[in-house]
Amino acid sequence: MTDASPTASPTASATPSSEQDSVIPPPSPQGTGAGSVLACIDDSPYAGAVCDFAAWSAERMTAPLTFLHVLDAPSGNVPGSKNLSGAIGLGAREDLLEELADLDEARARLAMERGRQLLAAAVERVRAATPALEAATGAIQVRQRHGELVDAILALESGVRMLVVGKRGTASARRHGHLGRHLEEVIRAVQQPILVAQQSFAPPLRIMFAWDGSPTAQKGVRMIASGSLFRGIPCHLVHVGGERADIRRSLEAAAEALRDAGFEAPTAIVSGNPEDALPRYQLENGIDLLVMGAFGHSRLRRMILGSTTTAMLRTCTVSVMVLR
Numbered sequence: 001m002t003d004a005s006p007t008a009s010p011t012a013s014a015t016p017s018s019e020q021d022s023v024i025p026p027p028s029p030q031g032t033g034a035g036s037v038l039a040c041i042d043d044s045p046y047a048g049a050v051c052d053f054a055a056w057s058a059e060r061m062t063a064p065l066t067f068l069h070v071l072d073a074p075s076g077n078v079p080g081s082k083n084l085s086g087a088i089g090l091g092a093r094e095d096l097l098e099e100l101a102d103l104d105e106a107r108a109r110l111a112m113e114r115g116r117q118l119l120a121a122a123v124e125r126v127r128a129a130t131p132a133l134e135a136a137t138g139a140i141q142v143r144q145r146h147g148e149l150v151d152a153i154l155a156l157e158s159g160v161r162m163l164v165v166g167k168r169g170t171a172s173a174r175r176h177g178h179l180g181r182h183l184e185e186v187i188r189a190v191q192q193p194i195l196v197a198q199q200s201f202a203p204p205l206r207i208m209f210a211w212d213g214s215p216t217a218q219k220g221v222r223m224i225a226s227g228s229l230f231r232g233i234p235c236h237l238v239h240v241g242g243e244r245a246d247i248r249r250s251l252e253a254a255a256e257a258l259r260d261a262g263f264e265a266p267t268a269i270v271s272g273n274p275e276d277a278l279p280r281y282q283l284e285n286g287i288d289l290l291v292m293g294a295f296g297h298s299r300l301r302r303m304i305l306g307s308t309t310t311a312m313l314r315t316c317t318v319s320v321m322v323l324r
Contacts, residue, residue, distance in 0.1 A: 035161025035192075036064040036141075040149065041122055043114065045199050046166025048125070052201035053319065054164040055126040059133050060229050063161055066141040067122045069115040070152045071108075115144050149182045150189050162229075163194045167313065184310060187294050187322055193223070194294075194322045196313055204288035208236045210278055210312075213250045216293035220323040221254045224291070225261035234264040235291075238281050240274045275311040282318060291321045 039054035041047045051067075058065040119142040126133065126140060134140060145152040153163065165186060187194055207230055211217050221237075224230050237255050239247055251267050258265035270277045282290060294309050313320055 036066045036159055037061070037162050037164060038066050038068055038153070038156060038160045039122070039164040040068050040070070040153070040166075041118055042069065042166070043118060044166055044168060046168060046197055047118065047122070049197040049199055049201040049319075050164050050166050051122045051125050052129065053195055053197045055130045055133060056201070056203055057162060057164065057195065057229060058137055059130050060231070061161065061227065062136055064138045064141065065126065065133065066143060066156070066160075067119050068152060068156070069119050069142075069144045070149045071111050071115060071144065071146045072148075112144065119144060150185050153186060153190055157190060157192060160192050163190055163192055164197060165194060166197050167199075167319075183313070187309070191324050193324075196320045196322060198317070198319045201319075202288065204230075204233055206234050206236065206285065206287050207289045207291055208238055208278070208282055208285070208287040209254075210274065210290065210292035211237045211239045211251055211254060212293065213239075213247060214293060216323055218254070220291060220293065221257055223323070225257050225263065231262070234266070236281075236285060236287060237265055237267045238278065239267075239269045240272060240277045241269065242271065243269050274308045275315060278312060279316060282316070287318060289319050289321065290316055291323065294322045294324050 037054050037058040039050050041050055054065055054067075057063070123140050123142060143152075143156070145155075153160075163186075165183065167183070183196065209217075209220065209224070211221075224235060235258055237251055237258070239251055241247065247269065251269065255265040255267045268281065270281055272280075278290065281287070290312065292309060292312060309322060313322075
């Protein structure tokens with residue numbers, strides 16, 4: 001993977017212009033030393049909601065904000081951008097090969113410029129919606145990379161507190177009921193919380209935590225209780241399965257931890273399978289965001305049936321935060 005993003009000067013506009021990471025404008029002392037919110041954008045219909053969720057999260061956590069755009073190798077994620085020069089057989093005319101190579105190069109430049117415009121538009125969108133953000137957290141940063149999305153994210157992960165991605169990318173934006181081709185790979189690889197955005201954004205008024213009593217769930221409750229991201233937002237703790245004394249005790253203990261931190265924390269045990277019961281509870285209770293652990297089933301069951309996490313991401317009509 002190669003880096004293909006620029007460094008803006010203190011007086012530069014929001015549009016990146018050369019070959020290194022770009023900062024718009026130069027960083028200020030505020031917000032340094034804490035992990036950033038990293039938002040991955042493309043030109044899919046999900047990009048606006050990704051920007052808005054990232055800005056909302058960064059503001060609530062007083063965290064720096066970084067936008068990332070990744071150009072797929074070798075010629076960028078532009079429709080029809082397949083490398084053509086290598087698809088010609090023996091005996092091809094040299095001038096035709098040169099023309100095709102020039103066409104590949106032009107498409108790569110077009111993809112890079114399109115990415116720069118997307119990054120600049122994301123910065124302007126956030127500045128318009130949350131004008132005080134940079135004064136509190138430092139300058140919004142933008143990065144443009146060549147290569148695979150997962151590799152680009154992992155290269156930045158050590159400085160990231162939370163990742164925001166769209167449910168689907170450009171290539172699969174209209175394939176409802178499916179996930180973007182990179183999403184499962186990102187969720188399996190990244191260790192930080194991942195917010196998977198739907199196409200529209202509104203500040204959540206109620207969230208739901210899918211409780212299964214696992215170490216991941218316990219860690220997630222501690223994260224919500226101690227953090228500022230969901231402060232003041234009621235958090236419903238919901239377990240799917242039969243009523244059991246041990247489950248009820250663990251559920252109430254988790255709720256008590258949230259209440260001690262000042263949260264309103266209703267609890268519920270609902271029957272059925274998670275893929276049906278959680279969306280039903282979400283609709284009946286006006287839940288705006290689902291929080292759940294990643295890939296909680298055994299490897300064998302994942303191979304045969306797929307994980308609850310994957311099923312929920314495919315079918316859920318609200319945005320989902322996935323915890324590791």
